[in-house]
Each structure stands twice: as C-alpha cells, then as structure tokens.
Amino acid sequence: MVFWEGYVSDEVMGTFAPIVVYWLYAGAYQLLPPLDNYRLHTRREEDEKNSMPLPSVVKGVLLQQLVQATVALGLFLLTSKANISGVTIQPSIPVQIVQIVIAMLVMDTWQYFVHRYMHQNKFLYRHVHSQHHRLVVPYAIGALYNHPLEGLLLDTFGGALSFLVSGMTARTAVIFFCFAVIKTVDDHCGLWLPGNIFHLLFQNNTAYHDIHHQLQGLKYNYSQPFFPIWDKLFGTYMPYNLVKRPEGGFEARAMKAMKDS
Numbered sequence: 520m521v522f523w524e525g526y527v528s529d530e531v532m533g534t535f536a537p538i539v540v541y542w543l544y545a546g547a548y549q550l551l552p553p554l555d556n557y558r559l560h561t562r563r564e565e566d567e568k569n570s571m572p573l574p575s576v577v578k579g580v581l582l583q584q585l586v587q588a589t590v591a592l593g594l595f596l597l598t599s600k601a602n603i604s605g606v607t608i609q610p611s612i613p614v615q616i617v618q619i620v621i622a623m624l625v626m627d628t629w630q631y632f633v634h635r636y637m638h639q640n641k642f643l644y645r646h647v648h649s650q651h652h653r654l655v656v657p658y659a660i661g662a663l664y665n666h667p668l669e670g671l672l673l674d675t676f677g678g679a680l681s682f683l684v685s686g687m688t689a690r691t692a693v694i695f696f697c698f699a700v701i702k703t704v705d706d707h708c709g710l711w712l713p714g715n716i717f718h719l720l721f722q723n724n725t726a727y728h729d730i731h732h733q734l735q736g737l738k739y740n741y742s743q744p745f746f747p748i749w750d751k752l753f754g755t756y757m758p759y760n761l762v763k764r765p766e767g768g769f770e771a772r773a774m775k776a777m778k779d780s
Contacts, residue, residue: 530595548659583670
C-alpha cells in the first residue's frame with residue numbers, strides 16, 4: 520500500500536508526481552542563500568554567461584512538462600495492468616528493483632546517443648540543442664530547459680522507452696521518474712554541497728555535467744542522468760579535478776584541457 524492509494528490512481532500519480540517533485544526540489548535550490556563557498560561558478564559568471572532570463576526558462580520547462588504529462592498519462596492508461604477488480608497487479612520488491620535498474624540503463628543509452636547526435640549534427644545543434652546550452656552556467660530550475668523538440672525526443676521518448684522496456688507498472692514508475700527528476704535537477708544545480716549523496720554514489724554528477732556545459736567539454740560527457748558508461752566506452756569521457764577558487768567556491772577543471780594547456 521502507498522500513501523496515495525484511495526485518493527488518486529497510480530497512473531495519475533505517475534504523471535504528475537515527477538512534475539511536483541521537480542518544482543519542489545528545484546525550488547528548494549533556488550531559495551537557498553548564495554552559498555558562494557560551494558558554487559561551481561560565481562554569481563557574476565552566471566549573470567554574464569547565461570543568455571536566457573529566469574521567466575523564459577520557467578516557461579520553457581512548463582511547456583516541456585505539459586508535453587511529458589500528456590504522453591505519460593496516455594502511455595500509463597494504455598499499458599495499465601489491472602485485474603477484474605481494478606486493483607493493480609504489483610510485482611515483488613526485488614522485481615521492481617531489477618525493473619528500475621533496467622529503466623536506468625535504457626534511459627542512459629537513449630539519452631547518450633540522442634544527446635551526442637544533437638551535438639554532432641550541426642543543424643540540430645544550432646536550431647534545437649543549443650537552447651539548453653544558453654545556460655552556460657547550469658542551475659536547478661533550468662534542468663529541463665530545452666527546445667520543445669529536444670524535450671520530446673530526448674526526455675519524453677526516453678522516459679517512455681525506459682518504462683516500456685523495463686515492464687514496470689505505473690506505481691513503480693512513480694518511484695523511478697521522481698528519482699530521475701531529482702537526479703537531473705541535482706546534476707544542474709551548480710553546487711558542490713558537502714554530503715550530497717549523488718556525488719558519493721554517481722560519477723555522473725553536478726561537476727561531471729558542468730564540464731559538458733563548458734566550451735572545452737561540449738563534445739564530452741554526454742551521458743545523463745545516471746552512469747558514464749557510454750562516455751567511457753566511446754571515448755567521450757572527460758574526467759575533471761575539483762579546484763578551490765581563491766575567492767571561494769570550486770571549479771570543475773577538465774583534466775584533458777589541463778594537459779593540453
């Protein structure tokens with residue numbers, strides 16, 4: 520039994536819970552004090568390098584989430600696994616864990632190759648993917664700021680494929696998609712906070728993705744949101760060093776760029 524049972528269906532929860540979690544988690548980061556001692560970029564860099572104002576970013580994220588919600592609800596309703604009494608047939612916890620791991624690998628695979636192609640294809644990069652890179656200095660609310668076509672191809676289709684291939688139910692999908700949203704927001708938060716569990720458990724983290732947003736890292740670190748497997752297999756992995764800035768905060772410095780300099 521879950522806390523929403525009897526109030527809303529698993530399908531409705533799976534559709535809207537990730538959206539609510541996105542704004543709660545990203546909003547919490549947005550409301551934090553400046554925390555200059557933990558920033559990967561200074562506030563001045565953020566103001567100077569980012570070409571999109573916050574209201575435009577918020578509108579872009581809301582548009583993407585509208586498309587995601589529409590596709591998700593339709594997908595859940597089409598694949599709903601219920602018996603005659605209308606009760607969801609839920610697999611055991613070990614089976615759900617395996618399904619979530621499969622979904623993570625499927626999502627990583629889809630996002631790596633689509634993301635990489637959007638960088639390699641000059642037309643797609645210029646007219647589609649470059650919108651996300653207008654936030655040269657990433658921040659939490661901008662995690663899903665993408666061109667609508669990219670949002671559909673990269674995130675929405677990637678999520679749908681993960682759900683279908685893993686065979687999870689809508690109830691398991693609530694857990695998986697909320698976790699994926701939290702991880703994605705954290706990767707874009709721009710902060711290296713002490714004790715952050717994602718930094719401890721995942722090589723693919725805030726600093727890893729920050730390298731990709733830097734000029735020297737545009738053709739590296741495509742993997743998102745969980746593991747750097749495909750980057751390592753296909754030679755697009757760029758390790759980094761975290762260097763303390765004299766004025767406070769950290770800098771994710773690409774090791775390849777350091778060797779070249």
